[in-house]
Amino acid sequence: MRSVLAGVAALLAASLLSVLPARAALVTTLAGSGAVGTADGAGAAASFLFPVAVATGPNGDVYVADAAAQRIRVVSSRGVVRTLAGGGDAISRDGWVTEGVRDGPASEARFATPIGIAVARDGTVEVADAAAGDVRRIAADGTVTTLARGLLAPHQLAFDRSGALYVADAKRGVVRVGADGATGDAGLGVRAPLGIAIFDDGHAAPTFFVSDEHGITVASGGRSVHVYAPRFMRPDAASVEGDADIGSAYALAALDARTVVYADPRADAIRMLRVVADAGEAGPGTGGAAPERVLAATWLIAGSAGPAESDGGGFADGTQARFDAPSGIALAPDGTLIVADAGNRRIRRIAGVERRFPLDDAGDVPLPPPRTGPRAYRIAYVGDSLVWWNTPWETSIPGVLERTLAPAVHAEAGMDVQVYPVRLFGARLAGLASYVETLADSRLVDAVVLQLGDDAIASDQFATSEWPVATASALGALRRHVAHDGVALSGGGAPLAIGVSPVEGTWRRLLESALRPALPDDEERWNAVFREAGIPSYDLWAAYRAEIDAPRHHAILTGDDRHPTVYGRALIAHTIAAALLRERPWRGRHVGN
Numbered sequence: 001m002r003s004v005l006a007g008v009a010a011l012l013a014a015s016l017l018s019v020l021p022a023r024a025a026l027v028t029t030l031a032g033s034g035a036v037g038t039a040d041g042a043g044a045a046a047s048f049l050f051p052v053a054v055a056t057g058p059n060g061d062v063y064v065a066d067a068a069a070q071r072i073r074v075v076s077s078r079g080v081v082r083t084l085a086g087g088g089d090a091i092s093r094d095g096w097v098t099e100g101v102r103d104g105p106a107s108e109a110r111f112a113t114p115i116g117i118a119v120a121r122d123g124t125v126e127v128a129d130a131a132a133g134d135v136r137r138i139a140a141d142g143t144v145t146t147l148a149r150g151l152l153a154p155h156q157l158a159f160d161r162s163g164a165l166y167v168a169d170a171k172r173g174v175v176r177v178g179a180d181g182a183t184g185d186a187g188l189g190v191r192a193p194l195g196i197a198i199f200d201d202g203h204a205a206p207t208f209f210v211s212d213e214h215g216i217t218v219a220s221g222g223r224s225v226h227v228y229a230p231r232f233m234r235p236d237a238a239s240v241e242g243d244a245d246i247g248s249a250y251a252l253a254a255l256d257a258r259t260v261v262y263a264d265p266r267a268d269a270i271r272m273l274r275v276v277a278d279a280g281e282a283g284p285g286t287g288g289a290a291p292e293r294v295l296a297a298t299w300l301i302a303g304s305a306g307p308a309e310s311d312g313g314g315f316a317d318g319t320q321a322r323f324d325a326p327s328g329i330a331l332a333p334d335g336t337l338i339v340a341d342a343g344n345r346r347i348r349r350i351a352g353v354e355r356r357f358p359l360d361d362a363g364d365v366p367l368p369p370p371r372t373g374p375r376a377y378r379i380a381y382v383g384d385s386l387v388w389w390n391t392p393w394e395t396s397i398p399g400v401l402e403r404t405l406a407p408a409v410h411a412e413a414g415m416d417v418q419v420y421p422v423r424l425f426g427a428r429l430a431g432l433a434s435y436v437e438t439l440a441d442s443r444l445v446d447a448v449v450l451q452l453g454d455d456a457i458a459s460d461q462f463a464t465s466e467w468p469v470a471t472a473s474a475l476g477a478l479r480r481h482v483a484h485d486g487v488a489l490s491g492g493g494a495p496l497a498i499g500v501s502p503v504e505g506t507w508r509r510l511l512e513s514a515l516r517p518a519l520p521d522d523e524e525r526w527n528a529v530f531r532e533a534g535i536p537s538y539d540l541w542a543a544y545r546a547e548i549d550a551p552r553h554h555a556i557l558t559g560d561d562r563h564p565t566v567y568g569r570a571l572i573a574h575t576i577a578a579a580l581l582r583e584r585p586w587r588g589r590h591v592g593n
Contacts, residue, residue, distance in 0.1 A: 024319040024352070025301050025302045025319065025321075025350050025351065025352045025353045025354075026318065026319055026350070026351045026352045027302050027316075027317050027318060027319075027321035027348055027349070027350050028317050028348065028349050028351070029043075029044075029317055029346050029347070029348055029349075030043075030062070030075060030079045030338070030346075030347045030348060030349045031043055031044075031046050031075045031079045031080075031081050031346065031347045032044070032046055032047060032048050032051070032081075032341075032344075032345055032346035032347055033045070033046065033047050033345075033346075034047075034315065034344055034345050034346055035047050035345070036049060036091070036095050036345070037049070037091075038066070038069045038071060038083075038091070038097075040073075040081050040082050040083055041080070041081060042078070042079055042080045042081070043079040043080075046075075046079075046080075046081035047345065048064070048066050048069065048073070048345040048346070048347075049066055049067075049068035049069040049091070049095050049096070049097070049345065050066060050067045050068035050069070050095070050342050050345070051064045051065070051066050051067075051073070051328070051340040051341070051342055051345065051346070051347060052065055052066075052067040052115055052327045052328055052340055052342050053065040053067075053114075053115060053116050053117045053128075053156065053251065053327065053328035053340055054117065054328040054329065054330045054338050054339070054340040054347065055117045055118050055119045055125075055157075055330050056119065056330045056331065056332045056333065056338060057119045057123055057125075058119070058121060058123060058333075059123075060077045060332060060333050060334065061074050061075065061076055061077070062074070062075040062076075062330070062332070062338050062347060063075075063084070063117050063119055063125055064117070064328075064340060064347060065114040065115060065116065065117040065127060065128075065328070065340075066114070067113050067114055067115050067130075068095055068096045068097060068113075069086070069088075069097050070086050070087070070088050070097045070098075070099060070100065070110060070111045070112070070113070070114065071083050071084075071085070071086035071087060071088075071097075071111070071114075072084045072085045072086055072111070072114060072117070072125065072127060072138060075347055083106075084106060084125070084138060084142050085106040085109045085111075085138050085142045085143075085144050086106075086109055086110060086111045086114070086144075087107060087108075087109075087110065088100065088110065099111070099112035099113055099131050099132075100112060101129070101132045101134070102144075103136075103144050103145050103146055104143070104144060105142065105143055105144075106138075106141070106142025106143065106144070107142075109142075109143075109144035111127065111129050111132075111136065112129050112130070112131035112132040113129065113130040113131040113132075114127045114128065114129055114130070114136070115128050115129075115130040115154070115155055115156075116128030116130075116154060116155050116156040116157045116167070116168070117157060117328075118157035118158055118159055118165065119159075120159055120163060121159075121163065123140050124137060124138070124139060124140070125137070125138040126138075126147065126157055126159075126165055127157075128151075128154035128155060128156070128157050128167060129154070130153070130154055130155070133149065133150065133151045133152060133153075133154065134146050134147075134148065134149050134151065134154075135147045135148040135151065135154065135157070135165070135167065135177055135181075146181075147165075147177065147181045148167075148177045148181040148182075148183055149181075150183060151167060151169050151172065151175065151183070152169055152170075152171035152172050153169055153170035153171040153172075154167050154168070154169050154175075155167075155168045155169070155170060155193070155194045155195065156168045156194065156195040156196050156197075156250075156251055156252070157196070158196045158197050158198045159198065160198050160200045160206050161200035161201070161202055161206065163179075164176060164177075164178070165177040166186055166196055166198065166208075167183075167196075168190075168193035168194055168195055168196040168210060168211075169193065170192045170193065170194060171192070172185075173185060173186070173188070173189075173190060173191060173192075173193060174186040174187075174188045174190055174193050174196060174208070174210060186208075188208055188210060188217065188219050188224070189217075189219075189224065190210045190212055190217050191212070192212050192213065193210045193211065193212050194211050194212055194213070194249075194250055195209075195210065195211035195249060195250050195251045195252045195262065196208065196209065196210050196211075196252065197209045197252035197253050197254040197260055198254060199254035199255070199256055199257050201257075204220070204221075204257065205220050205221040206220065207219070207220040207254065207257040207258075208220065209252045209254055209260040210252075211249035211250060211251075211252055211262060213232070213248075214226075214228045214229065214232035215227050215228035215229050215232060215246055215249065216246065216249050216252070216260065216262070216273055218258075218260075218275050220257065225275055225296075227240060227246060227273065227275065227296050228246075229245050229246050229247065229248070230243055230245055231245075240273075240296050240297060240298055240390075241296060241297035241298070241389070241390045243390075244297070244298050244390045245298075246271070246273060246298040247264035247266065247267045247269060247271055247298070248264050248265065248266035248267065249262040249263075249264060249271070249273075250262065250263050250264065250265050250327055251263045251327060251328045251329045251340075252329065253329045253330050253331045253337065254331070255272075255331065258274055258275050259272065259273070259274045259275075260272070260273050261273075261301060261329060261331075261337060261353070262329060263326040263327055263328060263329045263339060263340075264303075264326070265325040265326055265327045265342070265343075267303070267304050268303050268304045268313045268314070268322065268323045268324055268325065268326065268343075269300060269301075269302070269303035269304045269323065269326070270300075270301040270302045270303050270323065270326060270329065270337070270339060270350065271298055271299060271300055271301060272298065272299040272300075272301055272353075273296060273297070273298050273299075274296060274297055274299075275296040297390060298390075300392075301337075301350065301353055302321045302323070302350055303321060303322060303323045303326065304322065304323070313325065313343055315341075315344045315346075317348075321348075321350075323339070323341050323343070323344065323348070324341060324342070324343030324344045325341070325342045325343035325344075326339050326340065326341050326342065326343075326348075327340055327342040328340030328342070332349075335353075336349050336350060336351045336353075337349070337350040337353060338350075375415055376415055376416040376417065376418045377409050377413060377415045377416070377417045377418070377446050377447070377586045378417075378418050378419075378420065378444065378445040378446050378447070379401075379405075379417065379418070379419045379420070379445065379446065379447045379448070379449060379580075380419075380420050380421075380422060380436075380439055380445045380447070380448045380449070381397070381398050381401070381419055381420065381421040381422070381448075381449045381451065381576075382421075382422050382424065382432065382435065382436060382439075382448060382449070382450050382451065383421075383422075383423065383424070383450065383451025383452065383453070383494070384423060384424065384425060384426075384427070384451070384453055384455060384456075384494075385423055385425065385563065386451055386453065386494050386562070386563065386564070386572075387421045387422070387423055387451055388421050388423055389563045391566075391569065395566045395569060395570070396421075396569060397421070397564075397569045397572050397573045397576075398419040398420075398421040398573075399419075399573075400569065400570050400573035400574070401419050401573040401576055401577055402417055402418065402419040404573060404574060404577040405417045405419075405577055405580060405581070408581060408584070408586075409586050412584065412586060412587055413586040413587065413588075415586065417586075420445070422435075426455070427456065428456055428457070429452070429456045429457060429471060429474055429475075430474070432450065432452070432456060433474055433475075433477075433478045436448050436450065436478060436482060436489070437478065437481050437482065439487075440481065440482035440485040440487040441485055443485065443486075445487060446486075446487060446488065446585070446586065447487060447488040447489070447490070447580075447585050447586075448482060448487060448488070448489050448490075449490050449491065449576060449580075450489065450490070450491035450492075450535075451491065451492065451494055452491060452492070452493055452494065452526070453493065453494040453496070454496060454522070457471065468525050468528060468529050468532075469532075471529050471533075472528075472529045472530075472532035472533045473533075475491070475529065475530065475533035475535055476532070476533040476534060476535075478533075479533055479534055479535050488583070488585035489535055489536075490535060490536040490537060490538070490576075490579060490580060490583065490585075491530055491535050491537055491538075492526070492530065492537045492538040492539065492540055492575075492576070492579070493522065493523070493526030493527070493529075493530075493537075493540065493541075494540060494562075495522065495523070495540055495541050495544055496522070496562055499517055499518060499522050499523075499541075500517060500541075500544050500545075500548065500556075500557070501517060501544075501545075501548045502515040502516070502517065503548060503553065503555075504544075504548070504555070504556055504557040505557045505558070505559065505562065506559055507559035508559070522541070523539065523541035523542075527539055527541075536579060536582070536583045537579065538575050538576050538578070538579035539575070540572060540575055543571055543572070543574075543575040544556055544571075547571060554567040554568075555567065555568070556568035556571060
């Protein structure tokens with residue numbers, strides 16, 4: 001493989017992210033009828049009052065803190081529910097069993113609003129007994145003892161690899177509980193934590209994920225990153241891909257050192273967050289204190305797709321599942337997620353979660369994975385944030401492009417088609433070209449679609465009349481290089497919001513009093529560049545103009561920036577697809593070639 005050469009230097013602080021599609025997760029109900037009650041039994045024969053927290057044991061059993069029932073329940077992998085400890089028969093009109101604090105045998109023990117739960121490797125269960133301010137311990141036979149007292153507002157619990165227990169206490173912070181019950185500050189600096197999860201595989205320092213009202217803190221090795229919802233942003237907090245709202249995180253389950261899934265009871269959703277930058281990596285101008293902008297993204301796994309403040313509560317299984325106040329989440333040994341769907345009074349299971357996050361860190365040079373199994377025609381879609389900006393795969397530019405090309409590629413080459421978008425933030429043309437050369441030399445792709453914007457040209461060069469000639473020369477050399485590797489190259493320019501009609505990106509234009517379109521010659525210059533370089537190209541300006549001039553105009557760009565709407569993404573994808581269908585670079589390529 002050809003070295004990246006000067007490309008790494010040219011990329012400067014550019015972040016390299018390869019984007020992978022996400023599948024629709026499948027939600028089923030493991031146990032619970034949804035009716036008010038405390039009945040044990042199999043599947044829908046069982047009932048809950050307010051199952052607010054879940055944890056999985058070493059054998060795959062699910063332990064449930066039923067806060068309103070003052071009980072700890074156990075659900076087998078087949079959905080059979082039994083009561084492990086706790087009790088109280090009187091259910092009030094508002095579905096609540098009277099609290100009590102009593103240690104002893106399972107049937108005699110009493111709890112006072114058990115709200116958090118964790119299971120040790122030996123099967124011992126720890127419970128955050130919120131109204132009592134205690135951590136209670138349950139032995140395998142159901143005997144209950146009190147491990148720690150003096151907590152003020154305990155919520156979620158988590159163990160690290162060594163067996164140390166951590167409590168998210170909304171008034172004391174994150175508290176570490178010793179084997180003797182002694183408590184102390186864990187030093188994570190989260191003032192009012194609600195949820196906690198720990199990833200600790202023994203190969204590096206544990207990673208703590210801690211939720212609070214404002215967002216999620218990721219801490220490891222004494223460094224931390226705060227990823228906050230936009231409404232709570234502060235100078236030391238990191239923003240998220242597309243400035244998306246991460247929702248209201250409560251309970252958490254760690255997938256790896258960068259990725260956490262969480263229950264969002266405010267929006268009735270289950271979400272994922274991946275932090276691509278290492279915790280503590282400082283951005284420019286921060287003095288090393290905290291990242292100026294962490295590369296992170298949030299992703300909806302299941303539930304309401306509406307805004308975080310919307311009321312999307314309901315019940316439905318399947319790939320279009322609905323939840324009602326999901327408040328607990330745990331990772332099962334088989335990789336599925338278990339959710340305490342408190343409002344629906346059910347324990348739900350989520351299977352088919354795409355563990356490869358849509359923004360997957362691929363190291364210094366992001367490349368598609370090695371070819372395995374039947375050949376597929378692979379297209380790398382390379383550019384800046386326009387190629388991917390906080391969008392579901394099915395409505396993303398690469399997702400629509402892949403589906404649009406699939407029939408022709410299959411009919412003419414007998415191959416599936418796979419599109420691998422790669423974003424290179426802040427990259428200049430030299431860095432982009434070096435990366436594409438490396439990509440072609442790797443023989444991992446069959447074609448490259450290069451998306452270029454004005455930011456690929458240094459501002460001092462862009463202001464001169466010589467840049468089109470120099471750019472065409474560089475692109476011509478790139479075309480010849482990748483052609484030698486048998487890789488097809490096509491490309492196009494990307495219109496800026498300021499370069500199209502004032503009906504696009506209107507909000508930002510109004511704020512800046514800049515309604516008149518600027519850069520009127522961008523289309524001519526970029527199309528000429530690709531023409532002179534001998535590279536087949538697509539004309540997004542013409543596609544935009546046709547849509548803008550239509551009597552029933554659909555918005556192409558969002559009101560606030562250059563990134564396209566759902567309709568705009570489809571328009572871009574179909575424009576690129578039309579150019580590729582004219583050239584048909586897959587002709588002559590067949591499975592086995």
